[in-house]
Amino acid sequence: MIIVGMVLKMSNKYKTIYADPPWNERGAGKIKRGADRDYELMKTEEIIDMKDFSSDKNINRKSGGSEISNVLLVDVDSKIPNLALMKISAYHKDHNDNVGFHVSDPDIVYASVVFTENEHRVDGLKFWYPDAEIRIGGSGYDISKKLPNEVEYIKPDYSLYPEIDYSIGFTTRGCIRSCDFCVVPKKEGKICRWQHPKNFHDEQFDKIKLLDNNILGDKEWFFEVTDWILDNEIKVEFNQGLDIRLLDQDIANRLVELNHYKTLKFAWDHPEDEEQIKQGIEQLRRADMDLRNKTQFYVLTNFDTTHKEDLYRCRKLKEWGTNPFVMMFKDGDEFTRHLARWANRKWILWSCDFTEYDKLPLKVRLELKSFD
Numbered sequence: 001m002i003i004v005g006m007v008l009k010m011s012n013k014y015k016t017i018y019a020d021p022p023w024n025e026r027g028a029g030k031i032k033r034g035a036d037r038d039y040e041l042m043k044t045e046e047i048i049d050m051k052d053f054s055s056d057k058n059i060n061r062k063s064g065g066s067e068i069s070n071v072l073l074v075d076v077d078s079k080i081p082n083l084a085l086m087k088i089s090a091y092h093k094d095h096n097d098n099v100g101f102h103v104s105d106p107d108i109v110y111a112s113v114v115f116t117e118n119e120h121r122v123d124g125l126k127f128w129y130p131d132a133e134i135r136i137g138g139s140g141y142d143i144s145k146k147l148p149n150e151v152e153y154i155k156p157d158y159s160l161y162p163e164i165d166y167s168i169g170f171t172t173r174g175c176i177r178s179c180d181f182c183v184v185p186k187k188e189g190k191i192c193r194w195q196h197p198k199n200f201h202d203e204q205f206d207k208i209k210l211l212d213n214n215i216l217g218d219k220e221w222f223f224e225v226t227d228w229i230l231d232n233e234i235k236v237e238f239n240q241g242l243d244i245r246l247l248d249q250d251i252a253n254r255l256v257e258l259n260h261y262k263t264l265k266f267a268w269d270h271p272e273d274e275e276q277i278k279q280g281i282e283q284l285r286r287a288d289m290d291l292r293n294k295t296q297f298y299v300l301t302n303f304d305t306t307h308k309e310d311l312y313r314c315r316k317l318k319e320w321g322t323n324p325f326v327m328m329f330k331d332g333d334e335f336t337r338h339l340a341r342w343a344n345r346k347w348i349l350w351s352c353d354f355t356e357y358d359k360l361p362l363k364v365r366l367e368l369k370s371f372d
Helices: 044-048 083-094 116-122 184-188 219-231 249-257 271-286 307-319 334-343 362-370
Strands: 003-010 013-020 070-075 098-100 108-112 133-137 167-169 207-210 235-238 264-268 295-301 323-328
Touching: 070 083, 083 098, 083 108, 083 167, 219 249, 249 271, 264 271, 271 307, 295 307, 295 334, 307 323, 307 334, 323 334, 334 362
Parallel strands: 070 098, 070 108, 108 133, 167 207, 207 235, 264 295, 295 323
Antiparallel strands: 003 013
């Protein structure tokens, strides 16, 4: 038995614990404690060898264990429904807690930050909710934080975002690549199978959004997952895109078989990958993919390429019959912003070359001349 006198929790761990263990002492002289008559005592060695319960490995709904908690969820900056918050919501609802985005007087506050530039937006939570336990996670806050297994593998609470009409989840985590601009290798490591979509799909939906970072890195699993999708007549979106460099004719044929409810996305990040990109596009064309209307290639800029290389990739993709989409690593300069306005709007892209785009300022036009 341990009597806890004071607990201060920091980032889901106990910083300080004051405890009064049942020491193996019976008193002497006039003092007769008599504790041994009520419960078993502990030897000093047993107290020292006690397991470290300062690392809070499970989600610990509330200190009382069985009490009903008020749980507030804060979605700081998600562009799509926040899967982690959906799982946390499902977990707490399974334990009859009051959980949601508009919960008053919370006992626990979970906040998720996806983008590092928004990290500061959670600084005030400890002041707004001084009596609540604050738990902050997300790639934009701490890439080392992970959900405990009892939460990670739970079916998401789709009622948290009532506007969505699709299931969402990961079938793999990690990636076979180690791109300098990407957080995935540091956060998730090498690719591994994660969860079959039947375990997170909700039958009320006929669509599924897969968040895998590189599902083609495991070809056998890709076919197993897409077999299930086809068998159940589900529309699919590969939200994070597909690695065109891993494409072969079998995969290209399968992509044409699938019912994509959004544009099929790929990427051309490195100029030196030109031949692999071209080969992948040719395989899609042989599979009878409608390249112009159903495919798109992200073109990474503002990282380690020149303006000339950025424009070259956009033009080549257009020449090969597909759509470039300029992705700026950080805030783009004037040239890149205009390149994005031209390339990312299909009606402009297919109507003229970048040099003919009439919105270009003189500075950009002069730079274009230097490319010749």
